[in-house]
Amino acid sequence: MNSDFNPFRYSENSPDVGSEVVGLTVWRGRDRQPVHHLPKPVDMIIPRDKQRNTSSGVYKHTGWIKSWDDITVVPFRPQRARTALIIILNITSTSHPDLDMPHMQLVWQKASPPTADSFKAADWTTVLPVPQAQLYTLQLPHTYNNTNLTSHPYSWLLPSEALNVSKLDIQDNMTFYLGIRYAGEDTSTPVDTTFTVSILETACVYFGENSSHLWEGDGCKVGPLSNTTHLHCRCDHLTKFAGFVPPNPINFDVALSANITENQMGLIAVLSVFGLFLLGYLMARRADRIDLKKVGVSTPSGHKLSSNPDYHYIVTVYTGFRLDAGTTAQVSLSVFGLKNKSEPFTLRDDRRLLFGGGSVDSFLVSSEEPLGPLTHIHIWHDNTGPSPGWFLSKVVIQHIRSGRVDYFICNKWLALDEDDGRIDRMVFVASPEEMADRSNLISERATKDFHDGHLFYSLVGRPARSPFTRAQRLACCMSTVYSAMLANIMFFGQGDKFDPPEPIRIMGVEIEPPISLPEIIIAIKSAVIVFPINALIVLLYRNAAPKPSSKPARKLADTNDVQDTGKGRGCLPWWTATVAGLLAFAVSFVAAFFTVLYTLSFGRDKAEAWFTAFLASFVTDMILIQPVKVLVAAVVLGLLIRKPTKEDEPSPTEPTGDEEYLQIVAEQSWLRPACKTCPLILEQKDACWDGQMLFSGLE
Known part of the structure; x- marks a missing residue:
């Protein structure tokens, strides 16, 4: 295996690795054979990292x-030492x-510059060029033309023991000196060289996959064929090899000086995402306005509330999330108790959009006589309209x-035309066992x-009662996509050339893991x-x-006794939503900026390959992986938490921004146990402001 990047960047000392990585492995069938203590070292020629070239790696x-x-x-x-x-x-x-x-004589000396006497008594000295017979030659008999590699005649290899550099020397910035002079004493001949x-x-280092997960140097030495473009390593074992060079900071010169007209892929990618965001934002704002007509609690049209609050109920109808689950028909309901049954309620409100797919519709109703503990309901529709079919999820009734x-x-x-063809159902109250049923919970x-x-997914199916609007969700999606693009391009290509993980044997059964530890670490880094x-x-x-409105809500009833506990409101100040928006745009800008820089430094071909891979992985993730993750999470939590999920039911709030509506504050009085007289405000047809009325959800 020859990799032009370091696939083990998760290792603590990986930042010092500045060459390509070469892996050698011996297999016998499907078993990896360890190779150690070879009598003759293995020679490896490893290309140096071109992007971390001579500016800091070569003096x-x-x-x-x-x-x-x-x-x-x-x-x-x-x-560094060693x-x-x-x-x-x-x-x-x-x-x-x-x-x-x-002929030149070289002397290596620590702490003090070499003098003429140093060339006579130095411990580490050599004369160059090396005689032809003494040059190191590596034969490559299996190449096309039987190539031989020969060391440079003016090359001197100083092993680590010659340098004798300690960590204290590095900390103290110890200076070493190289002395160069002519070898010989022919002073009669003038020279100028x-x-x-x-x-x-x-x-030369190897990666300890099965031990420390660090780059180590035991059993490896630098060979005499090393030069400015390649590293020569001689090792007595087989594993993943690479070379240390001084760390090189990120250089933006290439990216910032690149001609963007010749490599537009990064710019096209980030601008496409932003264009989709702008288009989606207009659609999201429109959908949010429509949702304002869906929320709240109201009395069905034509229904007269009883003056006795003991007979008041809030009926909440949940339409399922199925294709064409909503209905255009007129829905009616009767409630049965141990003592009496109610008259049929026609669940109709001309001021709201009712019974759409995934909708939650609440109504305030009352019976003429006490019903006692509820036993079952009878619900049906008149099968009218262009799409009368209706998928009913559940009905919740609160006394x-x-x-x-x-x-x-x-x-x-x-x-x-669905199921058994019936348009009316008799539904009995759910028992504790039925409420805790795994299939219902999941x-x-x-x-x-x-x-x-x-x-x-919630951009389409967002519950109308949720305070987290579609426009806000879209801003989060934009930030997430840009962040994912940056994480993807940072690790692009790093998982392509790993050795497959070793099989795991359990009771004689061999299992091949689908992912290696370095790939898991890369995934964790991306998630971070x-x-x-x-x-x-x-x-x-x-x-x-919610942000306080500059226009106070118009009250249609005396609300001196109304108590607003604030239940359901956000626990953070209203301006944190503004902070979140600014933060989303800041994250998006920074991630987009560095993504474009990466593509410019990659070059056009590699940038196009990255974008294709990112687009394919993103689409695959959205279509295949994310639904599976949601379902698995639902199954696990449904098995562990045996309680029904709760819906968002925000308490009444004042109008915010351009979402002005007439807030019926008097509705809250119906929820107060101390209420003795329930106003019949909802019967007044003229109680409408600008032809539109919105009712806040009640707890």
Whole structure:
């Protein structure tokens, strides 16, 4: 395996790895065979990272010698301990025609510059060029033309023990010196030689997959074939190999100087997302306005409330989330108790949009006589309109005085062309066992998660009662998409060249894991980039209190005795929604900016490959993976938490922004047990402001 990137960046010391990674593995059938303590080292030639090239990884110095006793001193400060040095001398010019390859003596010395005496008594010295017979040659008999690699004659390899660099030397910025002079004492011949010396600090390391998960150097040494473009490693075992070079900071010069007209993929990607956001925002605002006509509690048209509050009930009808689940027919309901039954209620309100797909519609009704404990309901429709078929999820009835809540679970069609073809149902009150039934709990939780919990799916199915609007959800979606684009492009291509994880044997059965540990770490890093900041934005939006209106709500009844406990309101100040919006746009801008920089540094071909891969993975995730995740979460939580899910029922609020409506504050008086006289405001047809009325949901 040869990888042009470091697939183990999750390792603590991976930032120091600056070469490609080579992996060698011996397999016997399906079993990996460990290889250690080879009598003859394995030679590996590893390309250095081109993007982290010579600016910091190679130290260069240009010098000249004009006489036989001249000494050129090159200072050098190593960046880390336990590394080797490759010193390459390049003769650029010489004045003597017989000295095309002049003999040069090199001395390596610590702390003090070398003198003439140092060249006679130095511990680490050499004379270049190396004789032809002594050059290191690596034969490659299996290549096309039997290539042989030969070391550079003016190359000097200083092993790590020669440097003797400690961590204290690194901390103290200890300076080492390289001395260069002519080898010999022919002072009669005038000379003038110019040269360039290159010093490469490097080491050969392997990755301890089964031990420390760090890059280690045991059993590996730098070879004499190392140069500015390749690293030569000689190791006595097989694993993942790479080379250390000094860390190189991110260089934006290439990206910022690139011609964006030649590589427009990143800009097209981020602008396309923003264009879709603008278009979606207009649609979301329109849908939010329509939702204002769906929420609240009202008395059915033509129904006269009893003056006795003991006979008052709130009936909440839940239409299911199915294709064409809503109905255009007229729905009616009768309630049965142990003592009496109610008259049929025609659930109609000309001021609201009722019984649409996934809608929750509440009505305030009353009976003429006490019903006692409720036993069952009879619900039906008249099969009128262009789409009369109706999927009823459940009906919840709350007795105002006692607060008792009864559930009537249906989950059936009332349609001539669905199920058994019936358009009326007799539904009995749900028992505790039926309420805790796993199938009901899982179904309710999955429905709520799809249409309220999931950001992208809830853009279509958002409950009208939820204070988290579609426009706010869309802003969160935009931030999430940009963050996902940045995380994806940061790790693009890193999971393509891993060795497959070793099979796991359990009781003789061999199981191949579908994902390796490095890939899991990459996924975790991506999640760390995407999840926390976007979760914070959603948290701020969901818990922000409504903004106070500059126009007070017009009251149609005396509300001196109305008590507003604030239940259901956001627990954070109203301005946190503004903070969330600003934060969403800030995250989107930063992620989009760096995504464009990445694509410019990638080049056109790689940028197009990234965008294709990202688009395919995103679509696959939305269509296949996310629904499975929601269903699995619903199943797990449904099995662990044996309680029905709760719907959002915000308390009455004042009009906000451009969502002005007539707030019927007097409705709250019906919910107060101390109420003795229930006003019949809802019977007044002229109680309408600008032809539109909105009723706030009641707890």
